[in-house]
Amino acid sequence: MTPEEFRRAGYAVVDWITDYWATLPQRPVTSQDPPGTVAAALPAGPPVRGEPVEAVLADLDKLVAPGLTHWQHPGFFGYFPANTSGPSVLGDLVSAGLGVQGMLWATGPACTELETVLLDWLADLLGLPARFRSAGRGGGVIQDSASSATLVATLVALHRAAGGRWRQAGVDRRYRVYASTEAHSSVEKAARIAGLGAEGVRLIEVDPATRAMSPAALRAAIEADRAAGVVPALVVATVGTTSTTAVDPLPEIGPICAEHGVFLHVDAAYAGAAAVCPELRFGHAGLEYADSYCFDPHKWLLTGFDCDAFWVADAGELVEALTVLPEYLRNAATESGAVIDYRDWQVPLGRRFRALKLWFVLRWYGVEGLREHIRGGVALAAGFADRVRADERFELVADHPYALVCFRLRGPDGPNERLLAAVNATGRIYLTHTRVAGRHTLRLAVGAPQTTRAQVDEAWQLISHTAASLSPPPPR
Ligand code: PLP
Numbered sequence: 290m291t292p293e294e295f296r297r298a299g300y301a302v303v304d305w306i307t308d309y310w311a312t313l314p315q316r317p318v319t320s321q322d323p324p325g326t327v328a329a330a331l332p333a334g335p336p337v338r339g340e341p342v343e344a345v346l347a348d349l350d351k352l353v354a355p356g357l358t359h360w361q362h363p364g365f366f367g368y369f370p371a372n373t374s375g376p377s378v379l380g381d382l383v384s385a386g387l388g389v390q391g392m393l394w395a396t397g398p399a400c401t402e403l404e405t406v407l408l409d410w411l412a413d414l415l416g417l418p419a420r421f422r423s424a425g426r427g428g429g430v431i432q433d434s435a436s437s438a439t440l441v442a443t444l445v446a447l448h449r450a451a452g453g454r455w456r457q458a459g460v461d462r463r464y465r466v467y468a469s470t471e472a473h474s475s476v477e478k479a480a481r482i483a484g485l486g487a488e489g490v491r492l493i494e495v496d497p498a499t500r501a502m503s504p505a506a507l508r509a510a511i512e513a514d515r516a517a518g519v520v521p522a523l524v525v526a527t528v529g530t531t532s533t534t535a536v537d538p539l540p541e542i543g544p545i546c547a548e549h550g551v552f553l554h555v556d557a558a559y560a561g562a563a564a565v566c567p568e569l570r571f572g573h574a575g576l577e578y579a580d581s582y583c584f585d586p587h588k589w590l591l592t593g594f595d596c597d598a599f600w601v602a603d604a605g606e607l608v609e610a611l612t613v614l615p616e617y618l619r620n621a622a623t624e625s626g627a628v629i630d631y632r633d634w635q636v637p638l639g640r641r642f643r644a645l646k647l648w649f650v651l652r653w654y655g656v657e658g659l660r661e662h663i664r665g666g667v668a669l670a671a672g673f674a675d676r677v678r679a680d681e682r683f684e685l686v687a688d689h690p691y692a693l694v695c696f697r698l699r700g701p702d703g704p705n706e707r708l709l710a711a712v713n714a715t716g717r718i719y720l721t722h723t724r725v726a727g728r729h730t731l732r733l734a735v736g737a738p739q740t741t742r743a744q745v746d747e748a749w750q751l752i753s754h755t756a757a758s759l760s761p762p763p764p765r
Contacts, residue, residue, distance in 0.1 A: 298342035305346050306378065309354065310361065313739060317716025318362045320355060327356035363739040364718040366748060369531070369559040369693070370666075370736030373593035380649030381593060384642040391640050394628035395620045401629055404431055404644040407651065411598055414656060415564040415584070418577040421600035423629075429600040430634040431643045435558035436475035437636060438583035438599040439525060441611070443479040445581070445601070446523035446552035448610035456610060460484045465514050468525040469493050469502035471532055473556060476525045497726065500535035500687060502526060508545050521551045526579075528572035529560025532723040532732075533687035533695050536560070536572045543578025555582045558597070560691050562589040565659045569667070571690070589692070589736050591662060592650045596643050599634075608633040662738070666692035669745045670735045676749045682756060686725045692735040695725060702729035704759055711755045718748045 290298070320326075330352050360371045391400030408429025412421050421427040432438045443466060448455040450464055464485060468476040470492045480489040491514070494506045511521045524546050526537040539555065546553040555576060561584020563569035576582060583599040586592035601607050612633040614623070622628045632638050654662070670692040677683045677696045686695040697705045709722050709731055721732050731752075735745060 301342055301346060305349065310739075313359055313362045314364075316354075316359055316362065318364045318719040319358045319713065319716060321716060322356060327352060358719070361737055361739065362719070363737055363741065363744040364748065365737045365740075366733045366735060367719045367721040368732075369588050369734050371587060371594050372589060372591045372736065372738055374591040374650060374653075374738055376649035376653035377591060377593040377646045380646030383649075384645040387642060387645075389642045391642055392632040392638050393618060393620065393623060393630045395622045397642065398628075400642045400644065401631060403648060404631065405429070405629060407644050407647055408598060408600065410651065411586075411647075412600060414659075415561065416567065416570050416573065417564075417582065417600065418579075418602075420577070420602040421582065423604075426604060427600060427602045428604045428629070429598060430631055431640075431647070432583070432597040432599045432635055433595040434475075434587075435473070435556060435583050435585050435597050436478065438581070438597050439473075439475045439554065439556060440479040440482060441599065441607070441635060442525070442552070442554035442581045442583075442601075443483050443523055445607050445610045446554070447483060449550075449552055449606060450520050450522035453609070463519045464489065464522040465519050466490045466523045466525065467493055467507060467510060467521065467551075469495050469527065469530070469535075469537060471495055471500050471502075471530040471535055472525055472527050473531050473558065476556075495535070500530060500533050500725070502537040502542065504538060504541035504545060507542060511545065511549050511551065515549070521549055523552045523554060525554045525556055528555060528557035529563075529691060531559070532730075533725060534560055534689070534691050534693045535687070536690065539573075539575025539578060541575075543575045547578060552580045553578055555579045557582065557584040559585065559588050559693075561598075562586065563663050563667070563691050565590070565656065566663050566667075569663065569691070586647060586650070589663065589666070590650070590659060591654060591738060592647055596647060604629075604634070611635075663692075666735045666740075669740065669742060670694050670733070672742065673733060673735070673745050673749060676753075680753065686728070686730045694733045694735075695723070695730050696733070697728065697730045698756060704756075705729045705731060707759055708752070708756055711759070712751055715751065715755075717751060718744075720748075 359365060361373060389397040389400050391397035394401045405423050409422055412429060447464055466480045466489055477490050491510050493502050493510055495501055496503055514521055526539055526542050528536050543553060560572055564573055581601045583597055585597045587594040587596040623630055631640055670689055674685060674689050674694045677685055682698055683696055684699050686697055698708060706729055709720060713719055723730050723732055
């Protein structure tokens with residue numbers, strides 16, 4: 290591809306994305322095709338001769354787009370959002386064009402330094418404790434996902450719990466990780482990858498009303514483990530759980546971790562973004578106890594997947610746990626000790642220039658623009674919750690401190706399952722479900738950038754009318 294061919298094709302691709310976004314409201318949110326449809330429509334192998342980009346774009350329209358779940362659709366209310374935005378796409382495009390691999394400071398000084406500065410900006414923006422800033426012993430790094438952040442926190446916690454021997458001795462004792470029964474599955478996966486086995490994680494009961502971790506149960510579990518010769522290594526507290534956005538009580542959990550010398554990681558994958566608004570920082574009370582913290586700008590902060598912001602209070606400990614320095618990576622800057630080599634802050638060696646999309650987003654929207662996006666989602670969700678509350682057929686299953694509403698039809702699970710299937714089958718909106726205290730519960734998460742009050746109202750009308758028209762279950 291010559292530079293001029295790239296320029297022309299690039300404009301065509303940007304036009305295609307622009308048209309895709311503009312036509313999202315007219316598309317069904319989820320694919321209506323059965324499994325195997327896309328695969329069956331693709332040729333058996335690549336073309337023998339190269340084709341123009343126009344041919345690929347035509348197939349994007351014909352084969353790929355109809356087979357997608359459209360996460361940016363204004364009627365997408367499933368899971369948590371995975372925002373993207375114009376500035377994010379453009380920043381990612383520049384990153385792809387630069388093709389920089391920033392494993393070491395020396396392999397991309399600006400890649401490293403922009404990331405360090407942006408993570409300090411973000412720490413300020415979220416009101417994080419000073420200990421996470423790079424000016425002290427702490428600092429931030431971009432991981433691909435909150436799952437990776439939890440894995441890295443697990444490895445550092447093991448290193449600390451082993452008195453610094455873990456990198457030599459590995460898992461030489463019985464170590465334990467604690468998280469609530471509502472914590473994300475990535476906690477168990479990280480423990481498994483770290484070699485702790487099925488016994489490595491102890492899930493702590495939650496308060497039945499708030500779904501937040503019980504500090505008394507955590508304390509009891511840690512004390513029982515210590516008495517039995519198991520070493521408590523890590524507590525993962527969640528700010529905004531996946532099922533219901535419950536907030537674990539850091540002001541009580543933190544002192545327990547401090548008393549027992551247990552590493553505290555705070556997973557705010559979804560809800561952390563809300564802290565750009567000062568009035569939505571309540572989940573961060575007690576964060577000064579945390580050894581590490583993460584949230585996903587790729588969820589609710591207009592930055593395309595993948596971008597997880599992860600901070601540690603002691604970067605030296607992190608680097609000590611993870612660094613391996615082969616001869617071929619040695620260089621003067623690293624030897625000087627004056628630079629950050631982010632390869633030591635993550636599992637893989639190589640890394641993309643992810644800070645660019647975040648930089649584009651922060652500069653395009655500014656602090657006020659980001660706050661507007663978050664506040665808009667919170668207000669729309671509150672409006673939806675009001676509709677649920679006012680309809681006696683329904684009940685709210687949990688508080689909605691952010692932009693997720695958990696609700697259900699009163700009574701048994703069956704009608705709720707059928708309601709979810711029926712509204713999703715319309716293709717106009719997309720909701721997901723969870724189980725809260727064993728009961729099938731519908732989740733409506735507001736946050737796609739194009740979602741307005743009109744779509745949330747339409748979602749309620751659809752849910753309400755569908756509930757009214759649900760046929761009774763067939764006789765057994
Ligand atoms: N932690 C929490 C609380 C989550 O809700 C999620 C995903 O929804 C994750 C972790 C995993 O996020 P990621 O896909 O960035 O690994």
